Amino acid sequence: MLITDAAVQEAAANLAQSLGGDWAIxxxxxxxxxxxxxxxxxxxxxxxxxxxxxxxxxxxxxxxAPPLPVGATPAEQADYEAQVAARLPEGHRYNKSTTLVTEDDEDPADIILRTLEDHLLPAFEYKPRYVGHRPWIDLQPASESRPATSRRPRKRSPKRSAAAAATEPAS
Known part of the structure; x- marks a missing residue:
């Protein structure tokens, strides 16, 4: 599905409502x-x-960054400094592009919202260090993270792989 400049404005208004809080055009x-x-x-x-x-x-x-509370303890100051170091600094940008052409002919606003929620909004609190880095994924417990593939690697016995190597012609 395609999106025009005018439709982007309408999608943005819908996104502001979907995101909730104080988001506005x-x-x-x-x-x-x-x-x-x-x-x-x-x-x-x-x-x-x-x-x-x-x-x-x-x-x-x-x-x-939000201001440090007055009278903060040294431990609270250390936590604050760590939080400020991890977040996306003021004026810095992080971006991602996403295609709107899908097999399911999905609504562009849904694709945009999903991309924002999965890839960009978490970067406000945990800034990525390089392209493709998603530090918020590293913070998930292992039980929540999805495997990269559903296939298991095959186990090969050392005897079999040595025998296979011995029978291969030399190059």
Missing amino acids: DPEAPADGAAHLTYSDGRGIGIRPIFGGTTVQLWITGNA
């Missing part, structure tokens, strides 16, 4: 074909159709 955003959402604490989300509307570029922009 940014009234001060430039009219550049992208939709911009802001949160009351300064976080931002951007959505832009690319490649003729078959794909969308999504990005988030970090906000200022």
Whole structure:
């Protein structure tokens, strides 16, 4: 399914409702074909159709860290500093593109919401260190994480693999 510049604005309004909280369309955003959402604490989300509307570029922009509580203990200060170091800094962006063309002809707003929830929104609290890094996955207990494949590697006996190597012609 394709998405147009006008449909992006409508999808952004629906996303703001789906995300809940104080997400709203940014009234001060430039009219550049992208939709911009802001949160009351300064976080931002951007959505832009690319490649003729078959794909969308999504990005988030970090906000200022909350202030350290007055009278915090040294342990609370250390926790605060670790939390600030792990989060996406103010003004920094993290992005991901996603295709809207699916076999199921899924609604673009659903695809965008799923991509935001799975790949971008967690990056506000746990900034990725490199492309494809998703540190929030590392924090899940092993029972919650999904296996990379459903196939098990075959076990080979040392005798069999040695015998197979001996019968192969030399190159």
